[in-house]
Amino acid sequence: MKRITVIGTGYVGLVTGAGLSDFGNQVICTDINEDKINKLLSGEIPIYEPGLKELIDRNVSAGRLTFSTDIPPALKKSEVVIIAVWTPMGKNGGADLSAVKSVAKMIGENLNGYKVICTKSTVPIGTGKIIREIIEKISGDSQEFDVVSNPEFLREGSAVKDFLIPNRIVIGSESERAQKVMKQVYRPLFINETPIVTTDVLSAETIKYASNAFLAVKISYINELANLCDATGADVHLVARGMGLDGRISSKFLHPGPGFGGSCFPKDTSALVHMAKKENVEMKIVNAAITSNSIQWMQITNKLDTLFKDSFEGKTISILGLTFKANTDDVRQSPATPVIEYILKQKGNVRAYDPEGMANMKKLLPGINYCESLQKAVEGADGLMIMTEWHEFRAMDLKKIADLMSGNIIVDARNILDPKELKKNGFIFENVGRPNVK
Numbered sequence: 001m002k003r004i005t006v007i008g009t010g011y012v013g014l015v016t017g018a019g020l021s022d023f024g025n026q027v028i029c030t031d032i033n034e035d036k037i038n039k040l041l042s043g044e045i046p047i048y049e050p051g052l053k054e055l056i057d058r059n060v061s062a063g064r065l066t067f068s069t070d071i072p073p074a075l076k077k078s079e080v081v082i083i084a085v086w087t088p089m090g091k092n093g094g095a096d097l098s099a100v101k102s103v104a105k106m107i108g109e110n111l112n113g114y115k116v117i118c119t120k121s122t123v124p125i126g127t128g129k130i131i132r133e134i135i136e137k138i139s140g141d142s143q144e145f146d147v148v149s150n151p152e153f154l155r156e157g158s159a160v161k162d163f164l165i166p167n168r169i170v171i172g173s174e175s176e177r178a179q180k181v182m183k184q185v186y187r188p189l190f191i192n193e194t195p196i197v198t199t200d201v202l203s204a205e206t207i208k209y210a211s212n213a214f215l216a217v218k219i220s221y222i223n224e225l226a227n228l229c230d231a232t233g234a235d236v237h238l239v240a241r242g243m244g245l246d247g248r249i250s251s252k253f254l255h256p257g258p259g260f261g262g263s264c265f266p267k268d269t270s271a272l273v274h275m276a277k278k279e280n281v282e283m284k285i286v287n288a289a290i291t292s293n294s295i296q297w298m299q300i301t302n303k304l305d306t307l308f309k310d311s312f313e314g315k316t317i318s319i320l321g322l323t324f325k326a327n328t329d330d331v332r333q334s335p336a337t338p339v340i341e342y343i344l345k346q347k348g349n350v351r352a353y354d355p356e357g358m359a360n361m362k363k364l365l366p367g368i369n370y371c372e373s374l375q376k377a378v379e380g381a382d383g384l385m386i387m388t389e390w391h392e393f394r395a396m397d398l399k400k401i402a403d404l405m406s407g408n409i410i411v412d413a414r415n416i417l418d419p420k421e422l423k424k425n426g427f428i429f430e431n432v433g434r435p436n437v438k
């Protein structure tokens, strides 16, 4: 059991803190956002993540998990400090490390004995060294510490499961002492033989970007194939199945859609290209994926244009799904945003509904009509667009939807509706890379 402070209690920090306390560690999750910490102190979970409330409640009740905005005392009490603050895209396309650097400074100011400083935020290759230098400069030579890179691979929407039962743990450190500490932090995973990849710090930092960029490339690849299928009449789902059964390819991440979004792939692909450029290395493939993804949402609006014969001025379009994927409330870089902005620019009216993402989207797009239910969003609509693959939308009664809508146009950007059912219920529709039913 280790005493751990997690700095940054967002999607990653909160799941990490709750997960590590479930492994038997004593964890304090800290953040500068008072509102977030106050919510947690009063038993409220500030984000939507399946299974997270139960995990937090269990460990708070057991006395292993607490929350605080007072970071220095937490640091002083801990043997392990996990940095899980945000690293958003900076103005130049690289990662903005200002939060990481200010946390490193605070750690340096409060170092009172050997600690393992573990970076879980996604940080550019070489950041471990920067963190070490900042801490050394402030704390002087008197205190001992090690810097470890321990990138996180959880997926929003299944973050609890991904954290508790990961495919692998990557621990980057040149120090045996720190490796031993990290082994104790993740003790249950060592015992159940989760693959542990032990590397140097630079390689661990690289693994995270390499993994995210690879997945982003794979998504862009299947999206481009879907666009080709749209043009040729082939069915991208059959193509993906035929490809995915090959173990070298795998069926994962071969589902076409409106493009990748979220808080990771867009910024991490951009940061990778940026850091490679600084080393005079050109990431042509990742660059191509970024370019391809930046226009994929237009494939979706093009379909709307076609179905409405190029003008939907004054028409009401119901947008179902605002989050960048299902089972999260995260709308960062969601493809729904440019799609909605396009409709508004063409003077269409938008009525939006999402089971979890409306509060966050209201902060980005305050001026649109948010509806409290799917039914309210589609009532009287001329057209409907599925932007997120929520189960609620998969399970829609299409006959009822047809009765509620004024028009009969549907664009299914996630291919979750059955074309035969759509046709049977009188819809005129488009999806991504699937031929129209005869």
Ligand SMILES: NC(=O)c1ccc[n+]([C@@H]2O[C@H](COP(=O)([O-])OP(=O)(O)OC[C@H]3O[C@@H](n4cnc5c(N)ncnc54)[C@H](O)[C@@H]3O)[C@@H](O)[C@H]2O)c1
Binding pocket: 007, 008, 009, 010, 011, 012, 013, 030, 031, 032, 033, 036, 084, 085, 086, 087, 099, 102, 103, 120, 121, 122, 123, 152, 153, 154, 155, 156, 263, 264
């Ligand atoms: N979200 C994901 O699915 C995911 C997965 C793997 C890795 N990551 C990486 O993990 C990191 C965190 O991502 P996230 O999605 O949890 O971000 P987030 O925006 O949900 O949370 C970041 C938190 O850090 C806090 N913070 C910012 N500056 C701080 C400071 N100086 N001191 C204390 N707290 C501070 C913010 O208040 C916020 O609560 C990023 O580097 C991200 O790339 C994210």
